[in-house]
Amino acid sequence: MSFANLLEEVRETNLSYMMLAKAMIVEDKAEAAFRLGISPELADLIASLSSAQLVKIAASNMLLCRFRFDDQMVWDLITDHGRQAHKDHGMRKVHAAILMASLSPAEV
Numbered sequence: 001m002s003f004a005n006l007l008e009e010v011r012e013t014n015l016s017y018m019m020l021a022k023a024m025i026v027e028d029k030a031e032a033a034f035r036l037g038i039s040p041e042l043a044d045l046i047a048s049l050s051s052a053q054l055v056k057i058a059a060s061n062m063l064l065c066r067f068r069f070d071d072q073m074v075w076d077l078i079t080d081h082g083r084q085a086h087k088d089h090g091m092r093k094v095h096a097a098i099l100m101a102s103l104s105p106a107e108v
Contacts, residue, residue: 010063014065015055015058019054
């Protein structure tokens with residue numbers, strides 16, 4: 001993939017992410033802020049953006065979304081890394097969700 005193609009993919013991802021974020025926020029701000037890992041103030045800001053503003057922000061060559069966590073334990077819980085499928089698979093997902101929920105937006 002060429003650098004130009006990569007930048008175009010980043011812009012398309014940004015636009016998709018911003019449109020999804022705004023739709024989630026309009027539907028349920030508290031739930032969206034939690035799921036996106038953003039503050040309520042940022043949720044309000046995103047909700048107030050016009051379509052033109054979303055497109056302009058998305059045109060950045062810097063990826064706007066990012067992985068919410070860098071904790072190896074969370075990755076291991078989500079992916080079952082190094083383990084075969086177990087009957088506690090659902091509980092591992094719940095444990096990972098609890099760990100991620102305990103992080104403030106500034107930590108993720």
